[in-house]
Amino acid sequence: MQRRNSYLIGKAFKSYIVASVLTVASTQVANIVDAAIVGNLIGPEALASVNLCKPVLQAFFSFSCLYVASATMMAGVAIGQGDKRKADKFFSFAVVTSLLLGIVLMVLGIAAFNPLSQLLCKSESLRQMTNDFLLVSILSAAPQLLMLALNQFLAVDGAPKLVTRNVFVGNVINILFDIVFIKVFGWGISGAAWATFVMYLVCIVMVIPHFRQKDSLHLCRVKRGDINYRNLLTIGIPVFFSTVLLSVQLIGSNYVASTYLGEGGLVALAVCVQLVSFSMIILSGSLRTIQPIGAILKGLGDDRGMSLLLKRTYTFLGICLALYAAVIVAFPAPIAQILGAANESSMPFVLEALPLFSLNIVMQVLLYNLLPIYQFYGHNRLALFLSIAQTIFPMIGFWILRGGWIGFFLGQTIVAIVLLVFTSVVRSKDKNLTPLTLVPRSDAKKIFDVTMETSTGALKDCLTDLYQFLCSQSQPQIDRMMLCAEELLNNIVNHGQAKYVDVRATENCISIHDDGKPFNPLDMESLRATSLQNEGIGLRIVQGINLDIKYDYRFNQNMVTIKPL
Numbered sequence: 001m002q003r004r005n006s007y008l009i010g011k012a013f014k015s016y017i018v019a020s021v022l023t024v025a026s027t028q029v030a031n032i033v034d035a036a037i038v039g040n041l042i043g044p045e046a047l048a049s050v051n052l053c054k055p056v057l058q059a060f061f062s063f064s065c066l067y068v069a070s071a072t073m074m075a076g077v078a079i080g081q082g083d084k085r086k087a088d089k090f091f092s093f094a095v096v097t098s099l100l101l102g103i104v105l106m107v108l109g110i111a112a113f114n115p116l117s118q119l120l121c122k123s124e125s126l127r128q129m130t131n132d133f134l135l136v137s138i139l140s141a142a143p144q145l146l147m148l149a150l151n152q153f154l155a156v157d158g159a160p161k162l163v164t165r166n167v168f169v170g171n172v173i174n175i176l177f178d179i180v181f182i183k184v185f186g187w188g189i190s191g192a193a194w195a196t197f198v199m200y201l202v203c204i205v206m207v208i209p210h211f212r213q214k215d216s217l218h219l220c221r222v223k224r225g226d227i228n229y230r231n232l233l234t235i236g237i238p239v240f241f242s243t244v245l246l247s248v249q250l251i252g253s254n255y256v257a258s259t260y261l262g263e264g265g266l267v268a269l270a271v272c273v274q275l276v277s278f279s280m281i282i283l284s285g286s287l288r289t290i291q292p293i294g295a296i297l298k299g300l301g302d303d304r305g306m307s308l309l310l311k312r313t314y315t316f317l318g319i320c321l322a323l324y325a326a327v328i329v330a331f332p333a334p335i336a337q338i339l340g341a342a343n344e345s346s347m348p349f350v351l352e353a354l355p356l357f358s359l360n361i362v363m364q365v366l367l368y369n370l371l372p373i374y375q376f377y378g379h380n381r382l383a384l385f386l387s388i389a390q391t392i393f394p395m396i397g398f399w400i401l402r403g404g405w406i407g408f409f410l411g412q413t414i415v416a417i418v419l420l421v422f423t424s425v426v427r428s429k430d431k432n433l434t435p436l437t438l439v440p441r442s443d444a445k446k447i448f449d450v451t452m453e454t455s456t457g458a459l460k461d462c463l464t465d466l467y468q469f470l471c472s473q474s475q476p477q478i479d480r481m482m483l484c485a486e487e488l489l490n491n492i493v494n495h496g497q498a499k500y501v502d503v504r505a506t507e508n509c510i511s512i513h514d515d516g517k518p519f520n521p522l523d524m525e526s527l528r529a530t531s532l533q534n535e536g537i538g539l540r541i542v543q544g545i546n547l548d549i550k551y552d553y554r555f556n557q558n559m560v561t562i563k564p565l
Contacts, residue, residue: 004449006308007500008513012293012555013312019160021285023167028281030171034178038192041182046189049129052120053137055247056109060141062243063101064148068094070235071149073295073375075217076156080299082550082561089226091153091217098149102142109138129189136193143200150207156292157217158554159210166206174199215553235375238387242371245391252395260403261349267341268349272357274339275328276364282320283365286313290372293555298376300511300561302504304442304449306376307434313369321362328358356405360394363412370419373437382422382438389415446473448505454493454514462489462503466510473507477564480547484562485510487542492516496558510562519558520551 039047075090109116113135121130147170154163177198181191210216250273257265290313297305328335332354336342341350367390374383393415397407420436427433432441442449448469452462463486470478485503489512492498496516504511521542542549548563 003451004304004308004502004504005451005500006312007451008502008515008555008557009293009305009308010312011515012557013289013309013316015556016155016160016289016293017285017316019164020155020288021281023160023164023288024281024284026164026168026171028278030175033175034171034192037175037178037182038189041179042189042192045126046129046192049121049126049133049189050192052126052130053134055120056116056134056137057144058243058247060102060105060144061148062240063105064098064145065243066236066240067097067232068149068152068236069239069291070232070375072152072156073235073291073372074232075153076292076295077299077376079156079552079554080296080302082299082552085220086226088218088220089222092219092222093227094149094153095146095219096222098145099142102145105141105145106138109141110135113138132188132190133193136190136197140193140197140200143197143204147200147203150204150211153217154207154210155288156295157210158292160288160292162207162210166203169206170199170203173202234380235383238371238375238380238383241384242368242387242391245388249391249395253398256395256399256403264346264349265353265403267343267346268353271336271339271341271350272353275335275354275357276361279324279361279365282317282324283368286317286365286369287372289313290369294372294376296554300504301506301509302511303440304447304504306373306439307437307441310373310437310439314366317365317369321365325358325362328361329355353405357408359406360408360412363409363416364390364394367412367415367419370437373439377438377440379426379438382419385422386415386419389418446506448503450503452489452501452503454496454498454501454516456493459489459493466503466505469505475507475564477547480545481510481562481564484542484545484547484549485512488512488521488560488562491519491521492558495519498558508563512558512560512562514558515556516558518553520553521560522549522551 035047035050038050071090071094075087078084078086078090113131117127117131117134120134121127151163151166154160154166174195177195178192181187181195182189185191187194211218253269254266257269261268290309293309294306297309332351333342333347335354336347336350341347367386371383371386374380374386390412392411394408394411397409397411397414398404399407401407401410423433423436423438426438427435432443433439434441448466450462450465452458463482466485467478467482470481475481489501489503492501492512492514496514496519498514498516500515502511502513504513546565548565550561552559
């Protein structure tokens with residue numbers, strides 16, 4: 001037995017990070033292939049029209065971030081607290097809101113179609129193609145928002161691999177229907193938009209069976225007062241601003257490059273933007289891992305687990321970003337050639353920009369991963385500052401230096417310095433918080449937190465130490481709590497096929513997590529299905545004991561929580 005290690009947290013991290021990275025990578029590759037199909041089957045004008053309509057699709061995504069990210073986070077916290085009914089309410093709210101908001105955006109988009117078209121497209125030669133694609137994109141608002149919501153809730157509901165499969169199949173469907181609608185049916189650019197519409201519907205249909213399972217999130221009635229909408233918006237606004245301001249950053253940076261560097265600088269900036277898009281595989285992968293796991297850990301009150309999760313995350317980020325930056329610095333010319341920016345006028349700008357801009361990418365990813373951590377622990381002002389400053393400060397640095405590429409990195413550095421100052425002020429009032437991340441440190445006198453190997457000797461030592469801890473906390477129901485914990489741990493050691501067990505206890509709660517085979521000790525049917533018929537007396541006692549006991553299987557782990565009534 002030892003102080004809790006990162007083994008089980010690491011297993012959860014690996015299962016999510018692999019699925020999340022594959023999901024984002026699949027999307028990025030599919031977007032490139034999709035663009036290539038449109039450009040080759042219709043022409044470069046079609047590709048330009050699709051790009052002109054991207055602000056509308058980005059706007060839909062931004063509105064989704066306003067409530068979906070916060071709803072999934074709060075649902076995860078509710079799951080960690082054992083309040084599945086509350087999690088269902090957040091899920092239901094997000095699903096219904098996505099449908100209603102999608103319908104509203106569709107109606108508004110059609111009503112303001114001509115002004116919107118004039119705003120997006122200034123070229124009359126591209127007007128018809130842009131209008132054709134824009135119309136179908138507006139009609140796709142509701143299924144797009146619903147698909148985004150369902151995929152995010154799949155992750156917090158413990159099904160990251162299903163998200164990956166869903167996105168991969170959806171992208172393949174999109175590419176296939178691109179070819180069918182454009183080449184076979186002759187629908188032109190409208191066919192590309194309808195192919196995306198079909199993809200949304202297929203992805204929605206694919207996930208419905210998951211949410212019909214017994215232990216999954218379900219739709220339910222949401223009454224007035226069930227959801228604190230102020231908290232929901234407080235968490236969602238930073239993510240919303242971050243996505244919206246990315247467009248502002250791009251427009252501003254394009255203006256600076258055009259003004260001070262000319263066409264060659266614009267080309268170099270376009271290469272940098274593509275590199276940022278590719279780095280989103282790393283950033284989005286880590287965020288999609290931190291958010292569901294971190295939310296449930298926060299609901300459990302597991303600050304030690306949160307610190308272990310952050311350690312794993314930043315180790316992963318450090319390795320990936322070091323390799324990515326090294327490739328950018330070592331091979332700027334081949335990168336320019338791959339992206340079609342290797343002409344004589346732009347190459348000097350590219351060779352100068354890429355090594356310096358790689359520093360900006362590293363800082364951007366490292367800092368942005370702090371956003372959900374601040375949101376988990378209620379540091380909403382820091383989260384809002386980070387979401388705004390990370391997009392605006394680098395652009396300002398680029399502008400002040402009149403197109404100096406190091407300006408992007410200097411802007412990120414200023415953000416980091418301000419965060420260090422602000423978090424130091426917060427820590428001066430509470431020394432128990434970790435530097436920069438502000439995660440509370442576990443108090444060994446108030447929290448029992450160990451990792452136990454599945455052996456008889458380790459079990460005996462763990463139970464002895466656990467009993468002493470509960471006695472020190474004056475737990476009034478100590479005998480029943482210990483009896484329950486002993487039977488559960490004994491079953492895991494002798495029958496669970498687990499390697500490690502995390503045992504965590506406070507004055508009013510015991511949490512037991514293991515990586516053994518799925519087994520619900522509260523389900524009589526699962527007990528009858530095992531070979532424990534003669535040895536299951538202890539588990540029957542657990543099922544009948546007068547305690548608040550909850551079971552969940554999440555992150556490929558059995559999770560049992562014991563609380564006094």
